[in-house]
Amino acid sequence: MTELPSSRPTRREPGDLPGLRRRGFLAASAGVTAAAGLVLAGCGTAPGPSDTGGSPRRGGRLRAAFAGGGASETLDPHLGNLFADAARAKALYDKLADCGTDMAARPRLAAKWEPNDTLDRWRITLRKAAFHDGRPVTAEDVLYSYRRITDPKKAYRAKASLEPIDLAASRAVSPDTVEFRLKRPTAEFPNVLAAFGAYIIPKGTTTADFARPVGSGPFRFVSFAPGRSCVVKRNDAYWDGAPHLDELEFVVANEESARVNALLGGQVEYAHELNPTTARAHEGKGQIEIVRLRNSAMQSFAMKTDRAPFDDKRVREAFFLIADRKELLDGALSGAGEIGNDLFGKGYEYYAGDLPQRHQDLDRARHLLKQAGAEDLRITLDTSPVAAGFTEAAGIFRDQAAKAGVTVQVRSGSKDSYWSDILDHGTLCCYRSGAMPIESHISQRLLSDSTTNATKWHHKDFDALYQQAQSTKDKKERAAVYGRMQRRLHAEGGFLVWGFADWIVGTSRRVRGVAHDAPANTLDWARFDKVWLA
Template sequence: MQPSNLRRRTFLLGGALAAGTALVGCNRSTSSENSLDTFTAAFQGSGAGEGIDPGVNTLFIDEARMKAVYDGLFEIDETMTPIPRLASAAEPNADGTRWRITLRDAVWHNGKAVTADDVLYTFARVLGPPQRRPFIAASSLDKIDLTQSRAIDARTVEIVSREPAFEFLIALSAYGTKIVQNGATDFERPVGTGPFVFESFTAGKEFVATANDRYWDGAPSVRRLRIVSAESDARLAAVRSGEIDYADNLTPSAARTLRGLPGSTLVATPNSGIYFFAMKTDRAPFDNPDVRRALMRMVDRDELVKVALEGNGEVGNDVFGKGFQYSADLPQHTYDPDEVGRLLRRAGVRDLSFDLFTAPVAHGFVESARLFAEHASRCGVKVNVVLGSKDTYYTDALNTGHLTMGQSGPLPVPNHFASRLLTGSPQNRTKWSDAEFDALYVKAQSTPTTEGRAAIYRTMHEILYDRGGFIFFGNTAWNSAAGDRFQKLPAAVPNSHGWARFDEVNAR
């Protein structure tokens, strides 16, 4: 397996698709002589925080399980372009307010045919009354008018938007949009349309599924799939010994250990692990934009990447999407204690002190937090590093503390904005609420041309770069490894269609 070609297209997405081009996928065939009885893949776990509800669960290991059981209408490829999955075609009307979607001839794991009613039910679930955990795609799909949307026939659905939606296919590829069966309420034993049929799941331990021989895209070569939760050191040891077949998201030191080792295949994909600090902009001290600006100058990104991330990556510049839809010409934010002091004086803030809430949920989190506390100390600012539980960290971090940390894979920029930065977004870790920003997002969705949307997204990036709540400080390679006895291993670009899909893996 060779590293993916990552010369990303930098134009914004959706223009060609919005023109009404029919989208057709191709079925594949598999050879039984190369099939595998069992394939075991290990991911970073999160204990009781793991789940299998496609509407609410967001961890990388959760997404790996979702890909096995479910399909979306569209997913994104490794250039962040939507590609058809359960949908075979999608066409908008002239003003982008109505999209007619044709479904493939596919069946659920219980033998029922996939219909337009399943699509309408999925959207009604996402947009309906909130539950204990918010539906991830609620803000991406919130312009859908369910009262006007309808099934044209069993395999054709018309989705009506209250406003023009020329990025609708990107919205349909977002987290939380996988299609569930009409009337489904039990997600402890899920029924999907994906390449594997659910068998069992224990949070923090193991997921097991078996091959779906009626899968619309071809029967899997893997007959039984196991996805297990394991810490980084355990993943390294297990893939070296052959106890597991595939290890996701390995540390730089683990990658160095495996590189060139006989019997192993290592893939390192640049710009695929995006590290950030997230300031809570709805509370002091980060409700003051000058304090946020000061924090952006309080971070020595070069040292964080070199030391905490072991040199595995590139410096970030507080704008999401490096290598994709990225505003690369913005001047680099640099470590500048004098500018920190000037901005804090302008904000009227003295003796600044705050908590940084983190946990050992990913490589380099704790090390980055402690190193940043040293950077802040040199600027006369006290940062108290508070360690939380790795099993509940991502849920806790939504509301806890002044400053938190996170790691993301690549996403289309519109999905990043919709899920994390609009007022009320379910994954709004910075509690960002800005009327100008919200209005620009709406304007972008109503803009029919790719160039027009690109200009608006550029303005939105400039707002965040100036006074936003995210500090994107490093973009790392994503390291995965497997035994060299396998072929057709999944691509290592997180959040893309090819990542964490094991249905085509087979023996050499």
């Protein structure tokens, strides 16, 4: 699975929620403030986040507010980059697989998958499912979709994820069976099927068809105004059971304050991407519900291991020991998350949870720096307001490093060029990643030929271990190889992973069925077909 859309910058545009009169919006906000005061004075206890509110009820329209992409928005599921794109695509389309809460692939349109003994050929059996126009989903639709995504003339999001597939040699064995031939053994091939943006569309679909899209998802298209609103309605024939809601409307509100005020004012029932301060202000106060999606984003510092001073593993270990992770979590993320242990994917499948938690040890850090001849080290830490907590974390780590005799100069760069330029050229940089399988994180960020290798971790023996894992059919044996790789990264890698941030959404107290244990962009995230209004 490729990176979450949030792990790259999202373009924000000012403006209120579409379709809401500004005077009414502000009036609603003022009324909410007064109402919040009454709640603080003493009202009944609000139901907790885990309260499902009894049996699901059918009917009603839910309005969900997301940050959007302006007039350039599209319903082409292969082009999406934002969370709004991903949520709309999930409503209208299906993938062959998706990621569970532990980031292991779960079957969706694929009823099952079976590899050959050498793991370079996989047979996928499709479940009985239909597109919104009544046509069955077939193997030819799957191959058409994947070939479209990998068009060398286009920049579709899932193209890199589908790279292991030899699509020219892959074939439809029958209407409900696809045989994928791969370029090399790929034990984690189901992760490819679950890749972000790898949606299945009807064979022959053209760009013009996305004006009125036809998918196989839980909702059918009604209307779309780019940068403003998208309305969909229940698909009664959905293979996984018809949604409870009659209609779902995605509305665009680029500013967090606009999303919060619309939620508090009753103009939407779901608000995506709230900050920790907002969550703390409203959690448990009885007016709205705060839902925390745990382990949704890795927060770290990336050390370039191919250049001084971080080409010396003793310096990298010293920086691991300088970090007070609890202080970073509390100060940069208002405590909204869990501390990290210098490894990606806490709680995910294959995560090396048996490794001891690393704690601050300034004496040991000074000793290591002296051994490396870097006791008077001066280093620049690049950061930017491009992501929540970046600038705050940089300042906190600067002060922590000073206690070990390291002078850190914080340099704040442009949001527009941070991911494309500053991160690549800096020696020590703030870094964030969304949820993905640990195998995907390794293949995309830590191999010698990885295209987004932010730490410049280039080790042929490490590459060989990855290939060994991908050629190992027995899952227990494969897990042992991933464990070896993570032990090495924990000891001398380039990611100082100090925390895992919660992704925060807010809902009306009427909303039920929102998953509370699903990292952002997993199967149960933004899964509005399972939501209902009490």
